[in-house]
Amino acid sequence: MPVRHVASFDIGGTNLRAAVVAVDDGTARVVSQRRQETPNHLILPAMSAAERLDAVLDFIVAAVSEARQSHVIDAVAAAFPGPVDAAGRIAALPTLWGDDGQALCPLALDGLLAARLPGLPICLFNDVTAAGHRFVGQHRDFALFTLGSGVGLKVFIDGQAQVGPHGAGGELTHMVFDPSPGAPACDCGGRGHLGALASGRAWQRVCAAAEQDGQQPDLDGFVEPLARAVAMLHYALGLELFLFSGGLSEALGETLRAAIVRRLPEQGWQCGQDWNAMVRLAPDDDAHALIGGALAACRE
Template sequence: MAALVFDLGGTHLRSAIADDKASLLNIKKKRIKSFIHNYSPADIWNEIINEIVNYSSDAQSLITKESPIIISFPGPVEFPSRIINAPTVVGNNDAIPDLVEKVKHITGRQTYIINDVSAAAWYFSNKIDSNRFIVVTVSSGIGSKVFDRGKVKGVLDDVPFAGEIGHIVIDRKNDALLCDCGGKGHLGAISSGRGVERFARIEANRDRINFNKSVCAATFHGSPDNLTNEDHIVPAAKLGDLWTINVISQCSRPLATILLFLTAAFGLDKVVIIGGFALSLDEIYKCILQKEMADICDYALLSNKIDDLLVMGDADEEACLKGAAVYSLNI
């Protein structure tokens, strides 16, 4: 049975038809209105719904009447279909429509919505043969989902907080870094790509002498006020700069602790790392996180496993679309 699959991101809506082997046809990528450019939430939701409806209507000759719609969504979803919030789509706005009901009503098709990290977990379930793994995204924030092949539903995401590890407080100090959600000392405030950038600026200000010797400053002309991942931190880490590697290591330490707990608690056999920041550093990031995990693991049954635990996920920009396609085979 073919399915219509959609991946909603903060800036684009991707659409495709998935065949009964989860291969994609007719891929379309459309830039959508953003709250950053002052479009109202109603305008943005209407555009998204219209795009999904129009794509479905145009694709009719390639699908059947029974073909369902699967939407990968960039925010927490309460099973079966309630969107909790959508900060990357409409900012902090609570007027969230029942997207699934509206699309289902207009198209007459069964419609499903899954969180985007869940979609990524479905994607990797088709790529790796691990029985129980966690997908962790390290980008502007941090999120995760566990996949268990022994479960009919695969991804453990039937409660809306499943995988929201980025909002656990790991630093209770008064001057702890602020998370994008407004909370203080959250895992996502320090271990994310944005967290690394913030912490690097603080470290550069705190110890100017050593910062000035770093590749970030000496080669890439960064200053404590303008350090960015793209222009300074990632390229310096790729050159093996010790100051930069140390900054990333310190930021990764809380994530390493949490991943070790999750690995022990769930009996995970793989930790799949995705997300723009982590993938931009690729094997360097893997080495840093692996070392941080090894340093705090003092239990032989688990420490023997750490060298073989982390995988850098080769997620391309269509991974969530492909994951929605795999999900369609498991409805």
């Protein structure tokens, strides 16, 4: 089969990223990429959700047009930080537009892109689902966490993402982990969710508070909800591989991984688990959703 070129997108809460990915016999490499700041609800609070959506669509269309100047583009793969249902509709995008854009959902984004990019196959993914497809050639049963603007999670069993008909699978990150009234607010509008407690934005908040108090940030305390989530998946599903990726994972690296491992023995029954072997860092090239989305698009 000839090499296929996919225009692949990772639409994050902090950055919009575009790449041309060459896929050849099940392997993929990034040929070129570009990025720009995401017009999210925190940096541009006056912009409406509809305006943010238009800005994202404009970015995708412009990047595809640029890619076509040097490559024959065979498909478009777009990964978004929200649940995607079986019909390809996005149920929510809280890290992009907070809770004020929920009126736009469920959003048939593949149709909007197809109208702007006629003739190109459009493949729409949750961002962590896309990222996970990079690893299914190496692993069959695993959980992938992404720690970025929010917290993403997907479980793969026998190489397939377990998302359910409404795309809710893996949204453990929007469960309440801190029920106290003063728990941090989540982008979705709730409080005390894992995504509000253990994201990159949450770590920035912890570091700022510690600096104000003249103390070091408490990393072991910060990662406890992540350790609890790992333990839940291990005890419920028997998973024994947990990969951590995303900007915060890359920034803290082994320090973060070791802290999670330290907090795991207190989470439940200890029956010989080798937590140190189970919890791993994904490669730190920050291209998982771009590469995984392209691979998945070529499999469809």
